[in-house]
Amino acid sequence: MNVVIMGCGRVGAQLAGLLDADGHSVTVLDTDAYSFRRLPANFGGTALIGNGLDQEVLKRAGIEKADAFFVVTQGDNRNVMAAQIAKHIFNVPKVICRIYDPLRRDLYQALGLEAISPTTVFAQILKEKLES
């Protein structure tokens, strides 16, 4: 599958490595070239400098042919906006974004975005640890 990942932080870089190892064609976007140091040494995909809120940059990253788009930058709003551009302008079949703020996640989930709040997920895990 063709996968575009926006944000090459810890999560983005690790995800890129995993998908690349599984044989997917991966492009990672980040505004800071220094972030690409996190990619595994044997990463076979493409690392591209640019802001994913810019539709021209997304096109260069191959968004028009992407089967999936993951948005995992540090900014909730940036993630929300990029995800909506990918979904509504480029019609990417699978768009998943991270939204730290649980309330904002609920709103955008209701608006049709596939959104994950690590805050909620992690709090839940911790709670389960206590209960087990």
Next chain:
Amino acid sequence: MYIIVVGGGRVGYYLTKALLDEEHEVLIVEKDVNLCEVITEEMGSICFRGDGCEASTLAEIGTGRADMFIAVTGDDEDNLVACQVAKHKFNVPRTIARIRNPANEAIFKKLGIDVTVSSTNVILEQIEAVVPTHPLTHLLTISDKGLEIVEVKILPDSTIVGKPIKELTLPKESKLALICSKERKPRLPTASTILRAGDRVIAVTTPESEEALRAALRGD
């Protein structure tokens, strides 16, 4: 009217001043504590410190009864999310977002933001109005033949928009060579080719008939 302004920077500050002068009820939402203090000192307690993208903040300031919601922070994504939360969670009838990147206009409209104001576009339009951009550009001179290749932009107010080329009164020393439209491939002009606003026409002409060519493509 009750109007909420998100972002207490320069745009938000002067906008709020103007709205207060028109006797609206205005509240600014601003994250930065220093900006909040300045606004409060100068305009009274009309500034709420908080994140205008957070539903809990917006609930606290009574967004549900707001008539208008204006997001004017410096970041397009923040303005988008603030307006979407106001629209979808609090049903604010009119949401207005400032955008920096003119290319974002389409996505904002698609996502239900009622009005977008692109400061970049406003400035560009103002400048273009003051500096009339000449619709004819010289591309190449073929000096030994006394010819030149020019590009003429078909302006929206030209009377030849929508008409086929055969209806134009072109000077005989001029030949149209290529029509470049925004959303299509460049075409070779034929007698029945219809010209549209925004088309760029590449033409070969003598310097003497340049003005006549320009007039013909403007329709006067």
